[in-house]
Amino acid sequence: MKLGIDAKGVFIISATPFTDTGQIDYASADSLVEFYLERGVTGMTILGMMGEAPKLSDAESLAFMSHMIERVGGRVPVVVGVSNPGITNLASLSHAAMDKGAAGVMVAPMRGLATEERIYSYFAQVFAALGPDIPVCFQDFPLSTGVSISVDLFTRLVLEFEQLVMLKHEDWPGLNKLSAMRKLSQDSGARRVSVLCGNGGIFLPEEMTRGADGAMTGFAFPEMLVDVVGLSNEGDSSRARDIFDAYLPLVRLEQQPGAGLAIRKEILRRRGAISNAATRAPGPKLSAEDCKDLDRLLARLDARLKELGHES
Amino acid sequence: MKLGIDAKGVFIISATPFTDTGQIDYASADSLVEFYLERGVTGMTILGMMGEAPKLSDAESLAFMSHMIERVGGRVPVVVGVSNPGITNLASLSHAAMDKGAAGVMVAPMRGLATEERIYSYFAQVFAALGPDIPVCFQDFPLSTGVSISVDLFTRLVLEFEQLVMLKHEDWPGLNKLSAMRKLSQDSGARRVSVLCGNGGIFLPEEMTRGADGAMTGFAFPEMLVDVVGLSNEGDSSRARDIFDAYLPLVRLEQQPGAGLAIRKEILRRRGAISNAATRAPGPKLSAEDCKDLDRLLARLDARLKELGHES
Amino acid sequence: MKLGIDAKGVFIISATPFTDTGQIDYASADSLVEFYLERGVTGMTILGMMGEAPKLSDAESLAFMSHMIERVGGRVPVVVGVSNPGITNLASLSHAAMDKGAAGVMVAPMRGLATEERIYSYFAQVFAALGPDIPVCFQDFPLSTGVSISVDLFTRLVLEFEQLVMLKHEDWPGLNKLSAMRKLSQDSGARRVSVLCGNGGIFLPEEMTRGADGAMTGFAFPEMLVDVVGLSNEGDSSRARDIFDAYLPLVRLEQQPGAGLAIRKEILRRRGAISNAATRAPGPKLSAEDCKDLDRLLARLDARLKELGHES
């Protein structure tokens, strides 16, 4: 089950659960997988930035990856985040991932790639190191990486590298970039790759009308992402937006850089998906006020979903 | 009418309207002032970043400032954004503003102030150049300036400089910073300065519970800001959040860096506040898809406000 | 006398002299012009970043520009730095400069242009606003602007815009970029534009062998730049390097971002070029230790030049 340009739906970015003492919590990993799958996700991405991947040791990354892929057990494709300062490490994690049964890997441009020449050359090296058989998702997240890719260059990469099959779209602002990408792909004859959207889904309804195929993000209510993508595809964008709007106050909270992760994990904990909301140091923590904000917003969400006749 | 630490409510950040040929549109400036005042703002801020101030010539800045202050005519206090790479220019615009009847000035730390020593020293110079009689609002907007100020240093500035009377709070994430500021101010005996929140108001309900006194931002529906602040102060935070949530899809759109300004001006145009939505080059423009997004969201807003029994 | 692709030699970046009270010091401006010309510069650039241009008011910029162009009186071409957040202001200063007799203008990409699409589009707007008759020097200084341009895109701009006649080369590291630019220009049939090097001249000997036509920087010993460029062109690169090396300890000091300007102005003051070394606030100041460093280095320079049999 390899990642292809026809991937769609919701690839949830999985959190990495930790115990109180900072170890990977494998029991929570198991319940988290079931939580995600029960909510209808069509794929899963592990070891992403929000998965605290850079804070894991190599051994932990491998162990967590193996565990998760095994637990998912082929029910949905699993993408593995492999961004790394060294291409050797990146390639070695990628090969290990594919051996374990991953569907593909996700790579963000390395910090400091200041021109298109350098972005191109970096990805040419990455694709060569991976070989043609590993499908790649390009993560376009300038707020975090400091690297921006133009529509022209992304399309050139698509034209030149068959194994580039997916874009994780999270430039901000990014709506017109998405529209321009779809248009240029058509005009240039480039393959129409899969585009899944990030940023917590905060522009998901608009992105669906601009040509996105779904979402790849870690919002703690995956069912919202699933519903918005599904309803948008069925043409019921009005209902999609009703549901989206109900969750938007929480999306907004989770989308905050850094702090959002603590909120996300606390919601997952409250929902029973994981048993501990801890992040690894250095990581964000919730204040008492944050918890009160969350109480209020979760109560309001329940009430609003009831108004909408929508089961959460 | 000078700005004091008791300022509260909504200080709207005024757009700067232009004609098709890029001149300042004074007729629209007049209608815009009335538009804002009719919606209940308690103050106005001109020549802010979203007011495209850096794209005005010195002469235009002075002329626009005079015009606006005169048009407002003392009905509400006017704050003037005076950030400038040179302290001489900053001081000279500030003095001109006060002479014309401004209530105070707003200053953001200059790009490149990398340590607290340097931020402190910069503001000490600014306060000295302004003299003790000009009230100052500190604009804390790291996403745009690249400069972050700690709660400790801001409190130190409040303790040492009497003329620092207001914080425009738009750090992101910023909720716990706001809580910590209020707490440290209390613990240290520093004056409790006015805190008005920016970022398009995207966290306004939470900020009101954390100790904010209102909003200072340019959202194209000032009445939402006025209602949320008013209802929060009256203790009806549930109703405040209902109204906030109705507008949130639009808040989210306007909060996008760069692109948000074009959306804001287009909404102001559609609402009859200005006659032309043009921004000065280099500035953002709306695409056809952007306009369709806007159509949908404005229609949904109307419907939702009706459901809430709320007149827009 | 318009700037053309055949410009070469040393275009000195002029300091802007101030009095103790922060006013432009026109007497020093006059002596500075004579100081530069006596040392053999072939051009002059005013209102650059190191000229503290962003700290001048519009009126001061215009007055200083007129004064300097008049004082130079056609003895060498004068380039005017016109970078500005607004294209209207940029164009209006450019037109005023050309009316006064400037040879061309220098433009750096605006901060925030994150992709090649955006850099291209910005310069297309700038060139359109200037019209085809104003020769333009592109300032490539990523350390200050945060914007990097690739060799491909610069060459594309040269191919498409006839009025782009010069590159101020100060990317860092930049030697291979310069080589690649010359090579691509040849391969693509693009005009061979003038390349003058910045960064205080710290790589000037190497840059001359890579295809530079000279220097555009503000080092306080313009005669070094003149000698190195001249000797390199005559093929005596060994002597060029002897002289360069003698000054290198000072070049290194002046090249420091921010602080270097205070050192530069102090040297100009000690050499009698200007009567006051003050920078405008917020600006760097020399400490007592800085002055001692300078004393030592200037004494050593004298001694070394004597050893080399070179009159300073």
Add this chain to the structure above:
Amino acid sequence: MKLGIDAKGVFIISATPFTDTGQIDYASADSLVEFYLERGVTGMTILGMMGEAPKLSDAESLAFMSHMIERVGGRVPVVVGVSNPGITNLASLSHAAMDKGAAGVMVAPMRGLATEERIYSYFAQVFAALGPDIPVCFQDFPLSTGVSISVDLFTRLVLEFEQLVMLKHEDWPGLNKLSAMRKLSQDSGARRVSVLCGNGGIFLPEEMTRGADGAMTGFAFPEMLVDVVGLSNEGDSSRARDIFDAYLPLVRLEQQPGAGLAIRKEILRRRGAISNAATRAPGPKLSAEDCKDLDRLLARLDARLKELGHES
């Protein structure tokens, strides 16, 4: 042999040698150790940024560290760079290093620590995770980390954390910061920690007069650093500067971010210290022109040292 505040001299930052196929070259590691020690270094730092540490796997880091510490065999103290996005990993590498016989560890502030509050809190966590027995060198390198620390905060850390014994000083510009640090340490009664200077040594003579205790950098001619530090300490700053100036054209070349590493490794290769100059991907490579520049500069260095009657 633990790192203390009395450390001085030259702690060379060791390169990490690789074979053509990208493996760690342990034979070269051995010859490199001997090369450094023969040139009189008083310490060695491994796994620094210029040591390409982020491109090693965890297993490689541990293996290289063990190998190097063993090879050095107690002849000089070895400091290990342990900066890491996760504090658990940082602490675990630190403990492993100390177990193997390291003298201490070096930590740079994590990217993104935007205020002093956050820098302080990060280091408080780091010191707690390390425990009081591991001596720490703080690496102050804002050009690379994006984080600046003020003199006040560094002094506060020295006052509060006994295990902070050394500063790797490479802020730029940084001379007055160094002076201010020494002064504040005296005024505040803080311990006088060891200050070793980085940036390839490009300001080393000045830094020695400002209170530095030596150098910690990877310049490919460690004997220059040793001579400059030694002669400065003996009071012969004139001779120190003569020697420094002879090497300065090469220092300047090696100090270039990114590219400098390829130059450094090529010089080490030419000098027989390592057998292969390869860097790991993505890493800089020398062009043919770079090699010619190097040929010229090395020949000139030889000639100049002869003139000075100095054996290289």
